[in-house]
Amino acid sequence: MATRIMGSLRLVEHRRWQDIVVMILGAAILVSPMFGDTTSNTMMVVTIALAGAAILILGGVEQLFLRRWEEFLAFLCGAWVMLAPFVLEYGGPLRMWHVGLGAAVVILAVLELWQDNDRNLAS
Template sequence: MQHRRWEDIASMILGVAIIISPLWLGITETPTVMLVTALIGAAVVALASLEVVFLRRWEEILALACGVWLAIQPFVFGYDPPLRNWHIVLGALVAILAILELWQDRNRDMSA
């Protein structure tokens, strides 16, 4: 099965959306949330970029972890809508995309 590049591009777009989400929604009073969100978004972009060059399972597993963390982050830091809703949706999309990629590559030899 051939790896689908659109999935990597979609992950990069989601990563950028994660990075800009606090600024886009005008949430600037919580620097911790902004910093953690920027780091998660940058990690999603970096992992998706790596998948374009080197296809490894650990990249998708880390992307899944980033998505799950982003979805639960609003409850850990206790912030309110609309940013909470955006982060739950964006985190779920990242996680679903990572699960899809893991499922598609389940029989692929990724040792090389």
């Protein structure tokens, strides 16, 4: 029954829209430090910008080559974006944005990994 429901929602196959959404989330993460008071936290700006750029690039690469390592790296980058506010100790609106955007990347990466669990995509 669950497979039938998921199949009707087209969540059992890796879809192109998922990679496009990951790219959009990566771009949003990349530019997000520009919308907050980041003058005192250079480490946050650098690490979030790198994570956002990595997520953006990984989403683009997944458009060309579907590999598990891309989804796993997107998962790690999303998890970092989600945890960065607590590790680097910053708050405000950026904390909420980074937790939310990071969680969205993590959820999409987990969905994509689940969709591809029966495929041999390790290479």
